[in-house]
Amino acid sequence: MLRLFPLALAALLSTPAWAAKAPPPTTADVLAASQPEEWRAPDPAHTLLLELDAERRVLIELAPRFAPKVVANILTLTAQGFFDGLPIVRVQDNYVVQWGDPASGTPEARPLGQAKSTLEPEFAIPKRQAAPFTRLPDADTYAREVGVVDSLPVAGDGRSRWLAHCYGMVGVGRGDAADSGSGAELYVVTGHSPRHLDRNVVLVGRVLDGVQHLSSLPRGDGAMGFFTRAEQRIPIQRIRRLADVPEAERPALELLRSDSDSFRRLIEARRHRRESWFLHPTGRLELCNLPLPVRARSTP
Amino acid sequence: MLRLFPLALAALLSTPAWAAKAPPPTTADVLAASQPEEWRAPDPAHTLLLELDAERRVLIELAPRFAPKVVANILTLTAQGFFDGLPIVRVQDNYVVQWGDPASGTPEARPLGQAKSTLEPEFAIPKRQAAPFTRLPDADTYAREVGVVDSLPVAGDGRSRWLAHCYGMVGVGRGDAADSGSGAELYVVTGHSPRHLDRNVVLVGRVLDGVQHLSSLPRGDGAMGFFTRAEQRIPIQRIRRLADVPEAERPALELLRSDSDSFRRLIEARRHRRESWFLHPTGRLELCNLPLPVRARSTP
Numbered sequence: 001m002l003r004l005f006p007l008a009l010a011a012l013l014s015t016p017a018w019a020a021k022a023p024p025p026t027t028a029d030v031l032a033a034s035q036p037e038e039w040r041a042p043d044p045a046h047t048l049l050l051e052l053d054a055e056r057r058v059l060i061e062l063a064p065r066f067a068p069k070v071v072a073n074i075l076t077l078t079a080q081g082f083f084d085g086l087p088i089v090r091v092q093d094n095y096v097v098q099w100g101d102p103a104s105g106t107p108e109a110r111p112l113g114q115a116k117s118t119l120e121p122e123f124a125i126p127k128r129q130a131a132p133f134t135r136l137p138d139a140d141t142y143a144r145e146v147g148v149v150d151s152l153p154v155a156g157d158g159r160s161r162w163l164a165h166c167y168g169m170v171g172v173g174r175g176d177a178a179d180s181g182s183g184a185e186l187y188v189v190t191g192h193s194p195r196h197l198d199r200n201v202v203l204v205g206r207v208l209d210g211v212q213h214l215s216s217l218p219r220g221d222g223a224m225g226f227f228t229r230a231e232q233r234i235p236i237q238r239i240r241r242l243a244d245v246p247e248a249e250r251p252a253l254e255l256l257r258s259d260s261d262s263f264r265r266l267i268e269a270r271r272h273r274r275e276s277w278f279l280h281p282t283g284r285l286e287l288c289n290l291p292l293p294v295r296a297r298s299t300p
Numbered sequence: 301m302l303r304l305f306p307l308a309l310a311a312l313l314s315t316p317a318w319a320a321k322a323p324p325p326t327t328a329d330v331l332a333a334s335q336p337e338e339w340r341a342p343d344p345a346h347t348l349l350l351e352l353d354a355e356r357r358v359l360i361e362l363a364p365r366f367a368p369k370v371v372a373n374i375l376t377l378t379a380q381g382f383f384d385g386l387p388i389v390r391v392q393d394n395y396v397v398q399w400g401d402p403a404s405g406t407p408e409a410r411p412l413g414q415a416k417s418t419l420e421p422e423f424a425i426p427k428r429q430a431a432p433f434t435r436l437p438d439a440d441t442y443a444r445e446v447g448v449v450d451s452l453p454v455a456g457d458g459r460s461r462w463l464a465h466c467y468g469m470v471g472v473g474r475g476d477a478a479d480s481g482s483g484a485e486l487y488v489v490t491g492h493s494p495r496h497l498d499r500n501v502v503l504v505g506r507v508l509d510g511v512q513h514l515s516s517l518p519r520g521d522g523a524m525g526f527f528t529r530a531e532q533r534i535p536i537q538r539i540r541r542l543a544d545v546p547e548a549e550r551p552a553l554e555l556l557r558s559d560s561d562s563f564r565r566l567i568e569a570r571r572h573r574r575e576s577w578f579l580h581p582t583g584r585l586e587l588c589n590l591p592l593p594v595r596a597r598s599t600p
Contacts (some may be wrong), residue, residue, distance in 0.1 A: 017514045093512040094467050123580070139439045141586040167394050167492045176576050192492050192588050196573060199580040211391040212519045219512045273496065276476050280423070280499040286441040288492050 010286060030265045031256075031293060038260035042208060042253065044243035046071065048078060049251070050210075051237045054115055059242075059251050060170055060211035063152055065129065066163050067122040067204045070172055072203060074183040076115040078239055082184065086110070086254045088217065093223025097214040098173055099236055100185030106209035118149060118179040121160060123199040130161035132259040136267060138284045144196045146287040148258040152206055153287050155198060162202035166193045166288035168211045180227040190215040193288040208294050209253055256293040266293070324572045329555075330565045331593060338560035342508060342553065344543035346371065348378060350510075351537045358488075358510035359542075359551050360470055365429065366463050367422040367504045370472055374483040374504060376415040380540055382484065384419055386410070387533035388517065392525025394492055395511070397514040398473055399536055401483030418479040423462060423499040430454060430461035432559040436567060438584045442495045446587040448558040452506055453587050455498060463503035466493045466588035468511045472502040472509060490515040493588040508594050509553055556593040566593070 025033070042061045048057040064071045077083060083099070088096035103109045132156065135147035142157035146164065153164040163169065169189045174181030181202055188207055207214075222228040242250055256263055271285040316488075323332070342361045350358040364371040377383065383399070390398035401407045427433075433454065443455035445501035446464065453464040463469065469489045474481030481502055488507055522528040542550055557564055571585040 091374055093515055138441050140441060142584050178579055194589065195586060196570075196578075196582050196589060198582070200578055211529075214515055215393055216518055218516055220528050270496075278500055279478055282442055282496050282498070284442050284496075286495060289494065289496060 001270070023274050025265060026274050027266060027269050027291070030262055031295075032267050033265075034256065034262035036261070036298070038257050038262045039254040039295070039297075040295070041172045041256055042255065044241065044250070045241065046075075046205075046238050046244040047208075048074075048205075048211050049242055049245055050083075050211055051089075052234065053237055056210065056213040057251065058213055059208045059253065060205050061151075061208050061255075062170075062205040063203070065148065065150060066125055066152070067172075067202050069119050070122055070181065070202050070204055073094070073115050074186070075103060075241060077112065077184060078241055079244075080113045080115070081241040082113065082115070083236060083239070085235060085237070087235045088214075089220075089233055090187070090224065090226045091214075091217045091220045091234075093186045093219045095190065095194065095225065096171075096187040097190050097217060098185065098187035100173060102187065102230065102233065112182065112184060114246060115182065115184070117182050117184075118177075119182055120293045121174075121181065122202050124160040124283060125162070127156060127159055127161050130156070133161070134258050134263060134267070136285055136290065137285060138286070140287060142198060148261045148263070148292070151255045151258045151292050153290070153292070155195075155287070162199050164193070164287055165189055165195050165201075165203065168207040169203050170205045170207065171197070172204055174201065188214050195288075206292070208255065209251055252297040253294050254297045256295075260291070266291070307358070318427070323574050325565060325569050326574050327461075327566060327569050327591070330489050330569050331595075333565075334562035336598070337466065338466065339554040339595070340557055340598075342542065342555065343501050344550070346505075347508075347542040348374075348420075348505075349542055349545055350383075350539045352513055352534065353537055356435065356510065356513040357551065358513055359508045359553065359585070360505050361451075361508050361555075362470075362505040363450065363463060363503070365426055365450060366452070367502050369419050370422055370481065370483045370502050370504055373415050373419060374486070376559050377412065377484060378541055379476055379544075380413045380415070381538070382410060382412065382415070383536060383539040383588075385535060385537070386464045387535045388514075389520075389533055390487070391506060391514075391517045391520045391534075393519045395490065395494065395525065396471075396487040396518060397490050398485065398487035400473060402530065402533065404485065412482065412484060413454045415482065415484070417482050418477075418483075419482055421478045421481065422502050423473075424460040425462070427456060427459055427461050429584075430456070433461070434558050434563060436566070436585055436587055436590065438571070438586065440587060442498060446588070448563070451558045452590070453590070455587070462499050464493070464587055465489055465495050465497045465501075465503065467491070468507040469503050470505045470507065471497070472504055474501065488514050495588075506592070508555065509551055517573045552597040553594050554597045556595075558592070 048060040048063040088099045140146040145156045153166045155164045172181035173185035220227045273281045309326045346362040348360040362371045392571035440446040445456045453466045455464045472481035520527045573581045
């Protein structure tokens with residue numbers, strides 16, 4: 001009773017055009033009404049297929065717009081087979097899963113070949129380069145503005161924008177030096193969004209599918225979730241660029257474009273949950289609670 | 301959050317290094333300088349020990365201040381052995397792990413005995429009953445104010461306060477009806493904080509230790525992470541009140557009191573990260589990114 005009043009008020013204050021007549025749609029309504037042209041396939045030239053084994057495949061779309069040099073370096077490493085057979089070295093609960101060369105920094109380290117070992121960090125890009133930007137209307141703890149670009153969560157301060165550490169985002173491990181992240185060591189966020197890492201680490205993409213194969217791995221027993229014994233590490237069979245995977249073996253997925261009308265409707269559907277289960281819709285939406293829809297691609 | 305911090309050298313340190321004019325302390329500094337009286341043991345009468353088996357033990361402190369009736373009902377169910385042998389029925393990636401009676405609502409359902417099957421929902425309590433409240437200074441997407449009470453994450457609107465859906469929080473599954481959550485079906489948050497569930501579900505406590513035994517379970521293959529076949533479910537050996545566990549078998553842990561000076565210093569240490577790795581400290585802290593320290597109890 002009392003708790004319903006401020007809700008109604010909140011809904012009125014932020015009334016989208018269509019809400020005057022009918023209640024806002026649910027997520028399912030929005031997706032069902034979306035048009036085929038509002039979806040796109042991941043770019044095969046900038047998407048990685050990580051295989052723990054034939055069944056456990058993880059699809060990662062890279063974000064060259066936000067980190068062109070590191071993404072290029074990762075693609076160089078991938079083309080050289082650098083990652084094939086390297087293991088997951090760290091599984092920290094409510095934080096990250098990380099892979100790389102356990103011998104890094106020793107004489108036994110795997111050579112980086114044509115790839116660079118240090119890179120000027122790409123922590124943020126000018127605002128105008130991060131567009132179209134579909135802005136979320138509610139306050140964010142960490143940034144002046146938050147929204148979505150290329151189906152990726154983004155934060156900004158009015159001058160620049162950067163990728164945000166939401167669940168499933170992929171970042172570049174580094175040492176204390178800002179330029180020490182080459183892309184040879186990568187991690188995936190598998191817990192509550194550690195947004196305090198934003199602009200401290202270069203984010204390079206997002207897991208589109210299969211994140212559960214990483215997030216459900218046994219946790220590392222050492223400090224910060226590193227495995228203390230080599231045999232505990234989880235080998236990665238290989239990582240390939242999707243363009244180098246035979247077409248028949250590629251996961252056939254597509255993403256809802258974040259500059260589409262359906263995506264904007266999705267934001268409102270998540271701010272004002274109308275599913276019957278919700279007693280107290282918040283009228284708010286935090287960046288990392290916005291789903292970025294991925295679905296099986298309909299056959300052309 | 302929910303990380304076990306190594307035993308501090310508290311007793312050996314008299315004046316913390318930062319107390320003069322040095323930069324703000326790190327988390328490690330704060331914990332090392334904390335005093336023994338700033339820590340407390342969990343209340344054995346309101347703490348549950350969930351055992352998947354002898355090795356995989358999960359410790360849950362209940363929150364009778366926020367949900368006295370549901371907590372009492374859960375303790376009644378526990379005393380009757382209601383949960384013993386029931387399984388985990390749902391593991392949804394980046395969301396929740398949930399357990400209960402798969403036969404609930406059928407003639408084969410396990411009887412609730414002395415416990416109630418419906419309960420007036422305890423979604424929030426008056427502000428004055430949620431004190432002392434250690435407030436966080438930064439903006440929150442979902443609530444006017446956020447902070448910590450009894451080492452639990454709390455949000456508020458100026459009149460009332462409620463527990464917040466951070467990683468490791470324990471909530472009461474329910475159907476569409478507000479009073480349908482009896483406590484016979486419980487879940488733990490194991491992903492990015494679903495704060496839109498705040499005040500839609502009664503939260504009843506927090507996992508103090510062992511959350512990784514839940515968060516790393518294989519994901520359910522059905523809708524919303526439910527297992528589609530009975531044999532996929534993960535049996536819970538038993539749930540006991542800590543007071544009913546022989547003292548020698550109890551996990552010996554203690555929590556940093558959230559109304560202590562060290563806790564307030566911890567908030568500042570997390571807002572302004574001074575560890576050498578951080579290049580760009582945010583100066584902000586979101587509620588669910590604040591660790592709520594738990595450590596092995598020092599012997600008296």
